[in-house]
Amino acid sequence: MITGKTNIVGLMGDPVEHSMSPPMHNAAFEHLGLDYVYVPFNVKKNALGEAIKGAGALGIKGLNLTIPHKTSALKFLDVIDEAAELIGAVNTLKFDRGTITGYNTDGLGAVKALEEVIPVKNKNVVMVGAGGAARAVAFQLILSGIESLTIINRTPEKALKLKNDIKSQIESNISSGSLEILEKELSGADILIDTTPIGMYPHDTDIPVANASMMHSDLVVNDLVYNPLETVLLKEAEKAGAITVSGLKMLLYQGAEAFKIWTNKKAPVDIMEKTLMELL
Template identity: 60%
Template sequence: MITGKTKVVGVIGDPVEHSLSPVMHNAAFEYYGLDYVYVPFHVKKENLKDAIKGSKALNIKGLNVTIPHKRNVIKYLDWIDDAAKLIGAINTIKFEDDGIKGFNTDGKGAVMALKEVTEIKNKKILILGAGGAARAVAFQLALEGAKNICILNRTVEKAEELAKDINKKTGVKTNSGSLELIEKEIKDTDILIDATPVGMYPNVNQEPLVKAEMMHENLIVNDLVYNPIKTTLLKEAEKAGAKTISGVEMLVYQGAEAFKIWTGMEAPIDVMRQSVLKELK
């Protein structure tokens, strides 16, 4: 029941109809009996500044920020956390009396998902893609003590730029190149992360960038695509006997971090995960 006391949080993006965050967060609020509601707001680029000002004026407690606003929104905030400074993008806002605060929980979400199955410290990590998700995850992995990060991308310049940035800002050895180098680089890789949209709904039968015969059984394979739950890449990884992590995990853990920022409480991870899985099935 929504009343005058109900606290409002939400997500802003363009488009926003596909977002699973409302389902996930409302399930968490319901589980704890919290008087909160999570709403999607469709905000176009030209209305971003007004949306942030309006949210504060309407006493909205917090927002998730998705494509295309993650970078542009920073100029309307009063403070951003260290991870967001390094990444140059935010995905979570908290409206407080002393200002509007920005956080990036994307990288943290990916790392928490990985930590369920492996340590990050001293590992060699291969990341495919060099967009926003790849950037958030790569910086967080560097902060967590990865030994070596390799970024391969279709547009080599983007991979080079990201690798240089990580090297400079964190000191972690980061190299880059084209997707042709996958077979060479994967041989001694501990963790493979696909941060490209390959295999994402509706292109569920798209050929994956890495086939089973390129993988080894000690590899951990994490696809950041969460729809479908089991992508063509994860199916190949299973064939190779590698450990797999679905993109659902990063989605859930980044959401759990946002939940904690807004409420000060630990999120009910299982409840959030089940609500997402139910929606995807």
């Protein structure tokens, strides 16, 4: 039951109707008996500053931010976490005694998903894509101590730009290139991460970025697309005997990190995952 004591957290984005975060978080709050509620707010780009200020005035405890607000929110914050500052984007806000702090749990979610099956420290990683998700994951991987990172993109200039941007901010063993070098790079890789939308429903029969003949059985393959749960890329990885990690895991763990930031309690990951699976 919502009362005058209920703590409010939520999501700001445009659109937000499709988001699975409200049911995931509300199931977690209910399971732990916490007097919290998670509410989606559709906020247009030009109203973000007013919305964040208003959230603070209303006593809202925390927010998630999604498209198109992750970058533009930075100028409205008092404190920015190290990873979020490097990435240049935030997806989680905490309101505490008049101070608004911004975090980015996307990259952390991706790393935690991988570490269910393999420690990322000292590993050689190949990442396909050079957009916002790739940037968040790349910085978090480097902060987590990987050995090397190769960024591959259909437009190699974009991969090069991301590589140079990362190297200008943090010491790292990082290279870039086009899809033509993917097979060669995979031969010595421990982890492949696809950050592109290739294979996302309803385009779930797209040709994947890599096929089984390009992979090997010691490879861990993570596709950030979570609908469908088993993408064309993950099906190819299974044919090669590789270990697969669904994009649902990143969604789950980025949410679990936000939950901990807001409540100072460990998230009930099993309950959150069960809710997501039911939604899909």
